[in-house]
Amino acid sequence: MKLSAVTIKDISRELNxxxxxxxxxxxxxxxxxxxxxxxxxxxxxxxxxxxxRNAQSLKEKKSHSIGVIVSEIANSFFSQVxxxxxxxASKNGYTVNISQSMESxxxxxxxxxxxxxxxxxxxIISVSTETKNHLYLKEVHEKGLPIVFVDRVIDEIxxxxxxxxxxxxxxxxxxxxxxxxxxKIALVSNHAGLSIAKERLEGYKxxxxxxxxxxxxNMIVFCDHGGMLYSEVESAMNSLMRLRTxxxxxxxxxxxxxxxCMRFMKNKKIRVPEELALIGFSNNDLTELLSPPLSxxxxxxxxxxxxxxxxxxxxxxxxxxxxxxxxxIQSTELLIRKST
Amino acid sequence: MKLSAVTIKDISRELNxxxxxxxxxxxxxxxxxxxxxxxxxxxxxxxxxxxxRNAQSLKEKKSHSIGVIVSEIANSFFSQVxxxxxxxASKNGYTVNISQSMESxxxxxxxxxxxxxxxxxxxIISVSTETKNHLYLKEVHEKGLPIVFVDRVIDEIxxxxxxxxxxxxxxxxxxxxxxxxxxKIALVSNHAGLSIAKERLEGYKxxxxxxxxxxxxNMIVFCDHGGMLYSEVESAMNSLMRLRTxxxxxxxxxxxxxxxCMRFMKNKKIRVPEELALIGFSNNDLTELLSPPLSxxxxxxxxxxxxxxxxxxxxxxxxxxxxxxxxxIQSTELLIRKST
DNA sequence: TATTTTAACGCAATCGTTCCCGACAACAAT
DNA sequence: ATTGTTGTCGGGAACGATTGCGTTAAAATA
Numbered sequence: 185m186k187l188s189a190v191t192i193k194d195i196s197r198e199l200n201x202x203x204x205x206x207x208x209x210x211x212x213x214x215x216x217x218x219x220x221x222x223x224x225x226x227x228x229x230x231x232x233x234x235x236x237r238n239a240q241s242l243k244e245k246k247s248h249s250i251g252v253i254v255s256e257i258a259n260s261f262f263s264q265v266x267x268x269x270x271x272x273a274s275k276n277g278y279t280v281n282i283s284q285s286m287e288s289x290x291x292x293x294x295x296x297x298x299x300x301x302x303x304x305x306x307x308i309i310s311v312s313t314e315t316k317n318h319l320y321l322k323e324v325h326e327k328g329l330p331i332v333f334v335d336r337v338i339d340e341i342x343x344x345x346x347x348x349x350x351x352x353x354x355x356x357x358x359x360x361x362x363x364x365x366x367x368k369i370a371l372v373s374n375h376a377g378l379s380i381a382k383e384r385l386e387g388y389k390x391x392x393x394x395x396x397x398x399x400x401x402n403m404i405v406f407c408d409h410g411g412m413l414y415s416e417v418e419s420a421m422n423s424l425m426r427l428r429t430x431x432x433x434x435x436x437x438x439x440x441x442x443x444x445c446m447r448f449m450k451n452k453k454i455r456v457p458e459e460l461a462l463i464g465f466s467n468n469d470l471t472e473l474l475s476p477p478l479s480x481x482x483x484x485x486x487x488x489x490x491x492x493x494x495x496x497x498x499x500x501x502x503x504x505x506x507x508x509x510x511x512x513i514q515s516t517e518l519l520i521r522k523s524t
Numbered sequence: 525m526k527l528s529a530v531t532i533k534d535i536s537r538e539l540n541x542x543x544x545x546x547x548x549x550x551x552x553x554x555x556x557x558x559x560x561x562x563x564x565x566x567x568x569x570x571x572x573x574x575x576x577r578n579a580q581s582l583k584e585k586k587s588h589s590i591g592v593i594v595s596e597i598a599n600s601f602f603s604q605v606x607x608x609x610x611x612x613a614s615k616n617g618y619t620v621n622i623s624q625s626m627e628s629x630x631x632x633x634x635x636x637x638x639x640x641x642x643x644x645x646x647x648i649i650s651v652s653t654e655t656k657n658h659l660y661l662k663e664v665h666e667k668g669l670p671i672v673f674v675d676r677v678i679d680e681i682x683x684x685x686x687x688x689x690x691x692x693x694x695x696x697x698x699x700x701x702x703x704x705x706x707x708k709i710a711l712v713s714n715h716a717g718l719s720i721a722k723e724r725l726e727g728y729k730x731x732x733x734x735x736x737x738x739x740x741x742n743m744i745v746f747c748d749h750g751g752m753l754y755s756e757v758e759s760a761m762n763s764l765m766r767l768r769t770x771x772x773x774x775x776x777x778x779x780x781x782x783x784x785c786m787r788f789m790k791n792k793k794i795r796v797p798e799e800l801a802l803i804g805f806s807n808n809d810l811t812e813l814l815s816p817p818l819s820x821x822x823x824x825x826x827x828x829x830x831x832x833x834x835x836x837x838x839x840x841x842x843x844x845x846x847x848x849x850x851x852x853i854q855s856t857e858l859l860i861r862k863s864t
Numbered sequence: 865t866a867t868t869t870t871a872a873c874g875c876a877a878t879c880g881t882t883c884c885c886g887a888c889a890a891c892a893a894t
Numbered sequence: 895a896t897t898g899t900t901g902t903c904g905g906g907a908a909c910g911a912t913t914g915c916g917t918t919a920a921a922a923t924a
Contacts, residue, residue: 191880202904207882217902232663234641238587239880241578242909249621257606263598270597270624279638281589282622284610298619301574323572446813468810473786475815531910542874547912557872579910582879869922878912885905892899 190233249279251299253309255287261439261467261485268489287409289314306330306496313375313410330499334492337379344495345511348483350380353516354387357463357481361433362395364524370403370424370431374410374438384437410438417444436464461524476522484514530571589619591639593649595627601779601807601825608829627749629654646670646836653715653750670839674832677719684835685851688823690720693856694727697803697821701773702735704864710743710764710771714750714778724777750778757784776804801864816862824854
């Protein structure tokens, strides 16, 4: 069942006017006399008229709604990003359609195909770890769908991008560990193919090199699903702990991995930071309350969401395809607490 | 700018057929010969035809999208609920439109009015703490919009409701504290007008009464915005700590309040549970890793989301207004850890 | 052979809005 | 008196998909 809506026709019939006049009055056209306009507006308010957005969308070829695809909503970083997106979107009369890829390329594609059925005016996406073939994304982009990448970008697609300064964040974190006297620093990274993972790896490597610490391959392990499952982090950590020269510090490459590592150390009763230090990317507010309070690299998630939506707005509202695209790099924050 | 979509007309023109035939072929009607059908299907796939959902919605008077209004996405409980909703929705071809009230009745109403512009087929809502006048909600409900309440319900509106067993959860938590030897148990509650707050208060009171512990009003404090701001929790806790007979245990009435209390105790260097025990409602995965690990009452958030969406589906898909509504009460889980 | 049935397709209206054209007054300018 | 102008309004065609009904030819039946 559905709600029976009142339409422009109802108004025009009641007031003995044409639908054109009513439509124009509601849109405050100058072609309508003030009296008629007032009459229509009053009556419309009285019967609680709301324009049918589907009809409007069909006519205007604009839905005033955007799609957002992230890997998981229940992830502090992404929920904060969405928060930022929503705040700008609702201010500008846009509805936000959210779907989750759950780090699965298949689900991502499904959502994408669904959202792009001439339904959304624009898309903000943070690609899943699995994504390797972005044919479809590229296709809709070339057909003219405005897209903004957030956090996890695809270099091959030229459009606006909003990312954190992953290189610098990783660099600062690693350098911090070095300054604290740690030398056997392991990296538990996200999927190697991810843009953020590459940048963070690079920051890690450069910091080590500058300190003349050799970068060892066996000190770098990967979680191909970004720590979505704890077991993934567990086996990554286990492989590190089996090493002949165990690490004395862990640098975790994502929110879920960071908390996963923490969980691992708790489970294994590894003392932090005495036996093993821990620092990682995380936007979870509770990291501060952990024992020990976690040192983290925090991304300006809310602001990144705002920036992405603002950029998307500019694309959607511009008449002609934009030529110049910008990549906004927002700086991360290093919060040093007790775990390092 | 927008993406130029391919329509049924493009197909019909190219193949020298009528739009009716094309439409019927795409919908696999028996009135179309197999050869023609195949021809159309092949060509449609070739040019990557996607039906225009706005046009479909206009024709069918169904948008196949639902609205979800919660107080905040970046709240583990709600993000898990949304997770559950989305999983069922996408399986059934529905798009989820999420908006946040941020515990503001004004924002809630804005979102509601926006979503209900003949745009959504159904609504799942967890009302904000501020909400007191639900006139508009009642109005759209009476006009026939299927609504399902989750977690925070409005008794006056008769429809499906999905809630956790708040009474029992609170009862069990309080009883647990009593069994552990605590007797001066304070309740830091959510806004008093909220259904969940009332039920939890009741569970708290009954448990105390059964143990012949008098219920004292000054041991019950309220956070009118559900702990949205830390300052709110802080002042609530401060008023408790100023009491002549301070509490020896805190029972926190919501996710944000629980973590807020924990934060307060850390800040004030109050030893948990020696000086003050803490238990509370929370769905945050990290509570386990806090020091001490928090005892919590956990709600089946994901399952609640699933249930809500399932109920909403049944309402949306039924031809006539439903008469019988159910209130699904899902049981909570008491996780006893070190904070009590 | 004449008539009915059936298969396969087209026509045109419809959903609710918007907007390009007019239409038709009243009035001003020539 | 004729022509222009302006201010208000209505007619009707879109937007893209769906669908009841009508049409036509071929096939089946009498």
